[in-house]
Amino acid sequence: MSNSYAQAVLRTADLAEVLRVADQLIDLADTRQLEVDFEAVVHRADELERLAxxxxDANWWPRGPGRSGSSRDGDSAFECLPVVLSRWTMPPEAVEGFLAAVGDVPAMVRWDFSGWPEAPEIGLGYGGTRGAYLTVCLNARDLYLEDPAMDHTVYVHVKQAEAHRAPWLAAQVGLQVMGELEMAPL
Structure with a gap:
């Protein structure tokens, strides 16, 4: 597992606003290569059925210390709840169906693309693939989906050495960064 660095730019209970901002940020990005990753923390069988x-072909592993079982071992996720359900490299068109299935489950959507645009006014060239992500955390206040919430957060990912790209990206869509730049799982 590698890491990127992320900074929040929006937190709201309004999912339509979250998606509007996400679309605006994606419109800034180089999306010649665009794919989407999903993750959800599933506690109940009905949630698991809906999200599966x-x-x-999602991978899963048990949530919490001292627990065993996984998709890799051929175990039943239903017998190991709660679990983390994860699926990488989905087409962007899959986002709508995922959002409809999430309900109140803590979950995330991460868009992976080719790079962020040049930002010459702050001395930055093209962003490149490393550090070029956008994450929306649904029903959670953190990137690890450990702090359930009634709202959603939009994060921009940047290279640590280009941390000042995050406030620049936020400003491009009329927002400001929130909190500090933080290490994010990938």
Missing amino acids: KVMP
């Missing part, structure tokens, strides 16, 4: 339909 939109996350085909």
Whole structure:
């Protein structure tokens, strides 16, 4: 597992606003290569059934210390709840179905793309693939989905050495960064 660095730019209970801002940020990005990753923390069988339909062939592992079982071992996720359900490299068109299935489950959508644009006014060239992500955390206040919430957070990911790109990106969509730049799982 590698890491990127992320900074929050929006937190709201309004999912339509979250998606509007996410779309605006994605419109800034070089999306010649665009894919989406999903992750959800699933506690109940009905949640697992609903999300498994939109996350085909998802990997899963138990949530919490001292627990065993996984998709790799061929175990049943239903017998190991709660679990983290994860699916990488989905097409962007899958986002709508995932959002409809999430309900109140802590979950995230991460868009992976080719790079952030040049930002000459702050001395930055093209961003490149490393550090070029956008994450929306649904029903959670953190990137690790450990702090359940009634709202959603949009994060921009940047290279640590280009941390000042995050406030620049936020400003491009009329926002400001919130909190500090933090290490994010990938």
